[in-house]
Amino acid sequence: MMELIQLKNITKAYRRQSPDAPALEDINLTIHRGELIAIMGPSGSGKSTLLNILGFMDHPTEGEYLFDAQPLQRISSRHIHRTRNQMVGFVFQHFALLKDYTVQDNVILPLTFRKGKHKDRVAKATHYLEKVGLASHRLKKANELSGGQQQRVAIARALVGEPELILADEPTGNLDRRTGEEIMDLLQQLHHEGRTIIIVTHDDEVAKRCDRIIRLVDGKVLTDQNNYQNQV
Numbered sequence: 001m002m003e004l005i006q007l008k009n010i011t012k013a014y015r016r017q018s019p020d021a022p023a024l025e026d027i028n029l030t031i032h033r034g035e036l037i038a039i040m041g042p043s044g045s046g047k048s049t050l051l052n053i054l055g056f057m058d059h060p061t062e063g064e065y066l067f068d069a070q071p072l073q074r075i076s077s078r079h080i081h082r083t084r085n086q087m088v089g090f091v092f093q094h095f096a097l098l099k100d101y102t103v104q105d106n107v108i109l110p111l112t113f114r115k116g117k118h119k120d121r122v123a124k125a126t127h128y129l130e131k132v133g134l135a136s137h138r139l140k141k142a143n144e145l146s147g148g149q150q151q152r153v154a155i156a157r158a159l160v161g162e163p164e165l166i167l168a169d170e171p172t173g174n175l176d177r178r179t180g181e182e183i184m185d186l187l188q189q190l191h192h193e194g195r196t197i198i199i200v201t202h203d204d205e206v207a208k209r210c211d212r213i214i215r216l217v218d219g220k221v222l223t224d225q226n227n228y229q230n231q232v
């Protein structure tokens with residue numbers, strides 16, 4: 001499998017954090033294209049910090065991050081927003097939609113910083129809304145949808161820029177079990193289509209459906225296991 005990401009000796013210490021107990025300590029990970037990965041661990045173990053670093057939202061204090069074999073340090077901060085916008089799609093626990101915007105306008109949002117005609121953006125948004133089963137809702141306002149539907153809109157928004165990587169922070173955390181399972185069905189389907197997806201979760205049921213489970217404790221990788229159960 002092709003490597004998408006390499007983390008080499010990544011350490012992250014926040015300001016005012018004791019250097020003896022950083023949020024992440026000497027993390028070494030390789031993430032391949034097409035993997036579906038769960039990141040688990042107790043509260044405070046560094047999951048969000050790791051996700052933020054993977055999504056170029058935060059910089060490590062030490063170590064090297066290679067994305068597509070390119071050291072991230074080489075991307076100047078002027079270009080980091082554009083790079084993030086093109087490379088990474090985010091899905092959050094609280095959906096993070098603009099409530100007064102239509103479903104379609106929420107999905108188009110990541111494309112507004114790119115070249116292209118409005119008509120083409122609408123076509124792309126429609127395509128991804130069809131993928132998540134919400135094309136018929138595209139002119140409704142985001143807050144007129146149920147939680148599960150809103151999360152599907154958020155997934156369409158994460159997909160619309162056709163990023164290399166989807167990062168999801170507790171994507172089912174705010175949903176009832178059945179709706180959460182539907183969101184996992186969708187993420188698994190996207191995985192089968194070849195996308196690279198990393199999910200931070202507390203939920204064993206979510207993790208069971210991933211191919212690989214990385215467990216963090218105190219900012220370190222405790223275990224990093226293939227989930228053979230899930231590989232049929």
Ligand SMILES: Nc1ncnc2c1ncn2[C@@H]1O[C@H](COP(=O)(O)OP(=O)(O)OP(=O)(O)O)[C@@H](O)[C@H]1O
Nearest residue numbers: 014015017023041042043044045046047048049050
């Ligand atoms: N902005 C910050 N400034 C200082 N310390 C921080 C900051 N963000 C996180 N930390 C600390 O870094 C450590 C890791 O936090 P992180 O949020 O990554 O953990 P987590 O595993 O995502 O936790 P949770 O499951 O509760 O979301 C914790 O000790 C936390 O207190």
